[in-house]
Amino acid sequence: MIQAETITTVMRALADPTRRAVFERIVHSDEITVVELTRSSTVTQGAISQHLKALKKAGLVSERPEGRNVYYRAEPGGLEPLADWMSHYGVFWRERFINLRTLLKEIDP
Numbered sequence: 001m002i003q004a005e006t007i008t009t010v011m012r013a014l015a016d017p018t019r020r021a022v023f024e025r026i027v028h029s030d031e032i033t034v035v036e037l038t039r040s041s042t043v044t045q046g047a048i049s050q051h052l053k054a055l056k057k058a059g060l061v062s063e064r065p066e067g068r069n070v071y072y073r074a075e076p077g078g079l080e081p082l083a084d085w086m087s088h089y090g091v092f093w094r095e096r097f098i099n100l101r102t103l104l105k106e107i108d109p
Helices: 004-015 017-027 034-039 045-057 080-107
Strands: 061-066 069-074
Touching: 004 017, 004 045, 004 080, 017 034, 017 045, 017 069, 034 045, 034 069, 045 061
Parallel strands: none
Antiparallel strands: 061 069
């Protein structure tokens, strides 16, 4: 199973609604700068930078400096720890639903 610390970092990064919105903007862009993210947002450039720092720490985005700009892009594997964690519990619940379905058929054929 995935390390709990990694999952916690990803979940914390995505727990904030503003940060999720920033992440969504990055996902739907090839690459995007802080200036572009700030332009269509109600938060300051400093706040956007802090959100980007958390997303980067969680492995959800990467940066590419070019001249005076830094370009951000979504990391394809960034959500993998969360997806793996969820699929682990998906198996757990699927088995329970199968058992419930069987029980219900026995009760009411």
